[in-house]
Amino acid sequence: MWRLARSAATNLRRFSTAIPGPCIVHKRGTDILHDPWFNKDTGFPLTERDRLGLRGLLPPRVISFEQQYDRFMESYRSLEKNTQGQQEGVVSLAKWRILNRLHDRNETLYYRVLIDNIEDFAPIIYTPTVGLVCQNYSGLFRRPRGMYFSAKDKGEMMSMIYNWPAHEVDMIVLTDGSRILGLGDLGVQGIGIPIGKLDVYVAAAGINPQRILPVMLDVGTNNQNLLEDRLYLGLRQPRLEGEEYLSIIDEFMEAVHARWPKAIVQFEDFQMKWAFETLQRYRKRFCMFNDDIQGTAGVALAGLLGTVRAQGRPLTDFVNQKIVVVGAGSAGLGVLGMAVQAVSRMAGAAANPQFFLLDKDGLITKARKNIDPAAAPFAKAPGEIEGLGLREGANLVDVVKKVKPHVLLGLSGVGGIFNEEVLKAMRESDSTKPAIFAMSNPTLNAECTAVDAFKHAGEHIVFASGSPFKHVDLGNGKVGHVNQANNMYLFPGVGLGALLSGSHFISDGMLLAAAECLASYITDEEIQQGILYPPTRSIRHITAEVGAAVVQAAVSEELAEGHGDVGARELMQMSKEEIVEYVTHNMWYPVYSPLVHEK
Ligand SMILES: NC(=O)c1ccc[n+]([C@@H]2O[C@H](COP(=O)([O-])OP(=O)(O)OC[C@H]3O[C@@H](n4cnc5c(N)ncnc54)[C@H](O)[C@@H]3O)[C@@H](O)[C@H]2O)c1
Numbered sequence: 001m002w003r004l005a006r007s008a009a010t011n012l013r014r015f016s017t018a019i020p021g022p023c024i025v026h027k028r029g030t031d032i033l034h035d036p037w038f039n040k041d042t043g044f045p046l047t048e049r050d051r052l053g054l055r056g057l058l059p060p061r062v063i064s065f066e067q068q069y070d071r072f073m074e075s076y077r078s079l080e081k082n083t084q085g086q087q088e089g090v091v092s093l094a095k096w097r098i099l100n101r102l103h104d105r106n107e108t109l110y111y112r113v114l115i116d117n118i119e120d121f122a123p124i125i126y127t128p129t130v131g132l133v134c135q136n137y138s139g140l141f142r143r144p145r146g147m148y149f150s151a152k153d154k155g156e157m158m159s160m161i162y163n164w165p166a167h168e169v170d171m172i173v174l175t176d177g178s179r180i181l182g183l184g185d186l187g188v189q190g191i192g193i194p195i196g197k198l199d200v201y202v203a204a205a206g207i208n209p210q211r212i213l214p215v216m217l218d219v220g221t222n223n224q225n226l227l228e229d230r231l232y233l234g235l236r237q238p239r240l241e242g243e244e245y246l247s248i249i250d251e252f253m254e255a256v257h258a259r260w261p262k263a264i265v266q267f268e269d270f271q272m273k274w275a276f277e278t279l280q281r282y283r284k285r286f287c288m289f290n291d292d293i294q295g296t297a298g299v300a301l302a303g304l305l306g307t308v309r310a311q312g313r314p315l316t317d318f319v320n321q322k323i324v325v326v327g328a329g330s331a332g333l334g335v336l337g338m339a340v341q342a343v344s345r346m347a348g349a350a351a352n353p354q355f356f357l358l359d360k361d362g363l364i365t366k367a368r369k370n371i372d373p374a375a376a377p378f379a380k381a382p383g384e385i386e387g388l389g390l391r392e393g394a395n396l397v398d399v400v401k402k403v404k405p406h407v408l409l410g411l412s413g414v415g416g417i418f419n420e421e422v423l424k425a426m427r428e429s430d431s432t433k434p435a436i437f438a439m440s441n442p443t444l445n446a447e448c449t450a451v452d453a454f455k456h457a458g459e460h461i462v463f464a465s466g467s468p469f470k471h472v473d474l475g476n477g478k479v480g481h482v483n484q485a486n487n488m489y490l491f492p493g494v495g496l497g498a499l500l501s502g503s504h505f506i507s508d509g510m511l512l513a514a515a516e517c518l519a520s521y522i523t524d525e526e527i528q529q530g531i532l533y534p535p536t537r538s539i540r541h542i543t544a545e546v547g548a549a550v551v552q553a554a555v556s557e558e559l560a561e562g563h564g565d566v567g568a569r570e571l572m573q574m575s576k577e578e579i580v581e582y583v584t585h586n587m588w589y590p591v592y593s594p595l596v597h598e599k
């Protein structure tokens with residue numbers, strides 16, 4: 001395993017004195033102060049104020065970047081102090097507002113505070129607060145961010161795409177708002193998700209914020225409350241369906257490809273039917289992936305392999321693990337698809353994985369009427385479950401009691417579905433260290449809380465959740481470790497690696513390499529403490545490694561065509577260490593660059 005020193009994690013360049021290269025700006029005066037890409041607020045040096053026509057437009061004192069940083073953090077900390085004891089949602093939204101104001105004003109400072117304080121700020125700009133932000137979007141809306149394409153724009157997208165001010169775009173996150181976290185159809189309000197995901201791209205993968213584009217494709221909403229809400233900002237019409245729907249997505253993808261043929265497009269929070277359909281439709285034509293299907297699968301597989309190690313078993317024992325997956329949507333099916341691939345690689349195609357899949361109607365078997373074609377490959381044959389006393393539609397408690405699974409993994413979007421009875425049934429698991437993954441987001445939609453998991457299933461479990469929970473005090477100085485099993489550990493590296501490889505599409509091999517890299521990142525000592533994933537504070541470091549693994553896989557599959565000055569041949573000649581260096585070197589880091597005006 002190749003890796004940089006882990007200590008070099010996030011603050012790598014915080015105190016670097018290297019002079020950053022200049023940045024060309026085509027504006028002057030107040031236009032610069034109003035542009036968060038270039039604005040430095042009171043940080044503009046006097047010479048720059050002269051050069052850019054800013055003299056007199058700012059108070060005379062020049063404040064250093066570090067002073068600005070400290071001033072922001074002080075106001076953030078006093079907000080924390082002043083809101084102590086208030087309702088959690090109110091506090092989170094207040095924190096989101098103060099961060100969002102900075103985002104709107106000065107992106108360099110915003111991303112620096114985000115990178116340095118990612119553990120504190122990820123739950124605000126990302127899951128879970130981002131869910132609350134989406135729910136309250138109409139009320140919170142002050143200014144637009146990203147682009148909005150609606151069903152009314154049909155035929156216009158090819159020209160609209162040129163309204164975006166940046167010449168280059170590397171990363172696009174796209175949603176149609178139809179399945180926002182576990183919150184359902186939020187229509188245009190779902191734009192908060194691409195914004196949050198791209199913030200993670202900047203913070204974790206070092207994608208330049210001037211080269212990101214959050215996109216909302218508004219094809220209507222089936223959420224009656226929104227349709228009746230007079231402040232709703234999206235199209236007030238039911239969602240387009242069938243060919244009408246696909247023609248909108250087709251047009252958008254063509255427009256993006258025409259302007260930025262190398263941009264990576266991440267599909268996010270599409271309802272299941274469109275998630276699978278669009279993935280199949282575009283994955284070989286464009287450089288795109290579906291984060292909920294493929295990103296989640298990789299993160300879950302890394303965690304599942306970790307649980308095998310936690311039991312003190314060799315990785316190949318994965319083929320014998322009994323895994324109950326609750327939720328047969330885009331995420332659950334994505335996870336099972338990748339897990340089955342892993343089993344067949346380990347034990348050959350004839351292997352018979354012991355995976356059990358449930359949806360809202362219980363255990364899915366081949367006897368299920370109108371079974372979803374995407375779920376069909378994972379349906380149990382009657383012969384496989386009769387011996388266990390199970391049948392089509394068996395409920396969760398029964399399944400857990402009878403299967404005695406090694407792992408119980410929830411991607412159902414249903415909060416609390418791992419109730420006391422289910423968790424207590426996990427005490428009878430055949431594993432020495434049963435694992436519980438409550439992966440649904442946001443927090444209230446998690447299948448169980450961390451406290452309940454340790455209380456009811458036992459202190460020896462391994463626990464992971466999609467949204468962050470605090471570690472659990474088990475008494476006597478013992479701590480129940482809480483892992484965050486969230487695709488944020490994977491998608492930034494997948495996007496970054498795909499971009500830097502120059503591959504025209506994202507192959508299964510590239511995704512698998514990402515998952516394996518994440519899985520092998522954790523040491524045996526950490527695994528023994530129930531740690532399956534790195535802490536959020538090392539996300540930039542793990543992302544560099546995942547990105548490098550993705551580039552490496554693209555090179556070995558002969559898909560890599562290079563990026564910028566680095567061509568396919570150079571990539572092929574690089575050692576693993578050099579690829580990590582290449583990736584790290586290409587990660588943007590927020591510092592004030594000297595601005596040079598050009599007409
Ligand atoms: N942690 C992560 O990284 C991550 C990644 C992707 C999705 N998620 C979360 O997973 C959840 C599901 O996402 P999705 O895209 O698969 O959604 P989806 O709508 O495609 O699927 C939801 C599935 O849950 C099933 N379900 C509903 N009620 C159920 C019940 N009572 N018992 C059993 N199954 C039930 C549905 O039948 C469906 O199969 C969301 O909350 C989302 O936030 C988490």
Ligand SMILES: O=C(O)C[C@H](O)C(=O)O
Binds near residue numbers: 488
């Ligand atoms: O957004 C997240 O936190 C993870 C995931 O993509 C989800 O849809 O829940």
Ligand SMILES: [Mg+2]
Binds near residue numbers: 269
């Ligand atoms: Mg998602």
